[in-house]
Amino acid sequence: MTSARRFVASVAMLAILFTAGTAQAKTVNGCVLKAKAKCSSKKLNWKLSYHGNLSGANFRKAKMRGADLSDANLKGADLRSADLTNANLTGANLKNAKLNNVSAENSNFYGASLTKAVLSNGNFSNAGFYGADFTNANLAGSNSPPPPPPFSNETPKTTTNLINANLWGSTLSGTNLTNVNLENANLYGSVASPSPANFTGSLLYSANLSSSIFDGANFTEAFMHASSIQITALDGANFTNASLGSVVIINSSFIGAIFTGAIFPRAVWINVTCPNGTTQSTPCAV
Numbered sequence: 001m002t003s004a005r006r007f008v009a010s011v012a013m014l015a016i017l018f019t020a021g022t023a024q025a026k027t028v029n030g031c032v033l034k035a036k037a038k039c040s041s042k043k044l045n046w047k048l049s050y051h052g053n054l055s056g057a058n059f060r061k062a063k064m065r066g067a068d069l070s071d072a073n074l075k076g077a078d079l080r081s082a083d084l085t086n087a088n089l090t091g092a093n094l095k096n097a098k099l100n101n102v103s104a105e106n107s108n109f110y111g112a113s114l115t116k117a118v119l120s121n122g123n124f125s126n127a128g129f130y131g132a133d134f135t136n137a138n139l140a141g142s143n144s145p146p147p148p149p150p151f152s153n154e155t156p157k158t159t160t161n162l163i164n165a166n167l168w169g170s171t172l173s174g175t176n177l178t179n180v181n182l183e184n185a186n187l188y189g190s191v192a193s194p195s196p197a198n199f200t201g202s203l204l205y206s207a208n209l210s211s212s213i214f215d216g217a218n219f220t221e222a223f224m225h226a227s228s229i230q231i232t233a234l235d236g237a238n239f240t241n242a243s244l245g246s247v248v249i250i251n252s253s254f255i256g257a258i259f260t261g262a263i264f265p266r267a268v269w270i271n272v273t274c275p276n277g278t279t280q281s282t283p284c285a286v
Contacts, residue, residue, distance in 0.1 A: 026050060031062075040078075055093075125163040132167070134175040136195070141179035144201035147223045147243075148183060151205075156181075172197040182207050192217055196237075254284065 026032075031039035033050045037057040048067035055075040062082045070090040077097045084104040095115045102122040110130045119139045141159030146152040160180045167187045174195035183205045189212060196216035203223050210230040220240045230250040234257055241261040246268075253273040264283055274284035 035073075119160060121158055121160055123161045124165050125161050127162070127165050129165060129167045129170050131169045133171040134173075135171055136174040138176045139178075139180050140176045141181070144179045144221070145181040145183075145203040147203065147225070148205055151223075151225065177202055187212055190214075259284070 031042045040060040043063040046066040051071045053073045057077045065085045067087045073093045075095045081101045087107045090110045092112045097117045099119045115135045143157035146154035169189040172192040175197045179201045191213045198218045200220045206226045213233045216236040225245045232252040235255040238258045239262045245265040248268045250270040
């Protein structure tokens with residue numbers, strides 16, 4: 001074959017491959033799934049199953065209930081006010097993504113990267129975040145969630161909802177969890193290092209904070225009744241005006257922690273290292 005024919009054959013092959021690649025672009029209800037896709041307000045739901053590049057895509061207010069976006073690249077995607085109920089985002093890249101006001105109850109974010117993502121005022125009740133990375137993410141709610149009855153009969157206001165969420169082994173370095181509702185959430189094995197997490201005004205009623213690293217974390221005015229704090233590092237943490245009634249604290253360290261105005265009615269203390277460095281099984285002098 002001459003050089004000219006080889007060149008023509010090569011060009012023809014490239015054209016075939018390009019055409020084939022274009023033909024493989026997936027479209028769901030008018031939404032072409034690709035980077036920077038424009039799919040706001042589209043009704044996609046269970047028909048959506050995609051694991052490729054959706055970076056910078058616009059899914060604002062899209063209906064994505066039950067969608068399978070596991071391992072998808074959603075870096076910088078706009079998912080504000082989207083419906084992700086029962087969706088699967090296992091291993092997804094959601095760095096710098098916007099998830100404000102999203103509905104994501106019972107969704108799966110296991111191992112997902114949420115670095116610098118914004119999740120403010122979203123509903124993530126019963127969602128799974130096992131091993132997810134929230135480094136420098138913003139989950140701050142607009143209002144501090146009131147304690148549950150019988151502690152308060154105040155009407156709940158708009159906030160970020162992580163009730164019953166599973167954050168086992170998640171990374172919370174520099175994460176803003178101000179005013180987040182973490183009632184009965186599982187934060188076992190979470191690590192907020194090297195930058196401390198901010199739980200100011202959050203509801204941590206009956207939450208599990210055991211076997212975690214929260215050195216320097218801010219729990220100012222947090223409601224932590226009946227939470228479990230076992231084998232947890234909280235050196236230098238700030239509990240100013242926090243409420244820790246009926247908390248179970250075992251084999252945990254609070255060296256240099258601040259407890260100004262904090263209350264501990266009916267709390268259980270066993271082998272606790274207090275702010276002054278002494279270890280005791282009675283409440284630390286604050």
